[in-house]
Amino acid sequence: MKSKFDHSGSSFDSFLEEEGIREEVEAVAVKRLLGWQLEQAMREQQITKQAMAKELHTSRSQLDRLLNPQNASVSLETIARAAKVLGKRITIHIVDRKPKRAAGTSSFLANRSARKPSKERVPA
Numbered sequence: 001m002k003s004k005f006d007h008s009g010s011s012f013d014s015f016l017e018e019e020g021i022r023e024e025v026e027a028v029a030v031k032r033l034l035g036w037q038l039e040q041a042m043r044e045q046q047i048t049k050q051a052m053a054k055e056l057h058t059s060r061s062q063l064d065r066l067l068n069p070q071n072a073s074v075s076l077e078t079i080a081r082a083a084k085v086l087g088k089r090i091t092i093h094i095v096d097r098k099p100k101r102a103a104g105t106s107s108f109l110a111n112r113s114a115r116k117p118s119k120e121r122v123p124a
Contacts, residue, residue: 024072027072028069028070028072030072031069031071031072031074032069034079034090035066035067035068035069036069037088038066038079038082038083038086039067041083041086041087041088042086045086045087049063049064052082052085056081056082056085063082066078066079066082076090076092
């Protein structure tokens with residue numbers, strides 16, 4: 001049994017790291033998002049699950065597994081095929097695990113400088 005750890009003041013990412021579940025949670029989140037996007041595209045194009053399954057040359061139950069947000073084991077090839085049927089494509093980016101900051105720059109200043117300047121005037 002894991003010992004209790006006070007996570008107050010830590011980030012959600014560090015909490016997931018300490019619990020050893022970050023990769024699993026991220027995989028489920030990505031899969032949930034992809035499934036939602038596919039379902040949204042199907043709705044917009046008025047494509048039923050039955051018609052989508054037929055276009056993918058698969059069964060409706062296989063399509064349900066593809067759209068199931070808890071099933072993170074769906075291959076990228078399958079997701080790409082579904083996207084193609086809907087006239088879409090998937091894009092994948094590999095990014096740094098932790099954002100890089102300029103040397104000597106606080107996170108407040110780094111975030112502030114990344115924003116566009118406000119056009120509002122400050123009252124005198």
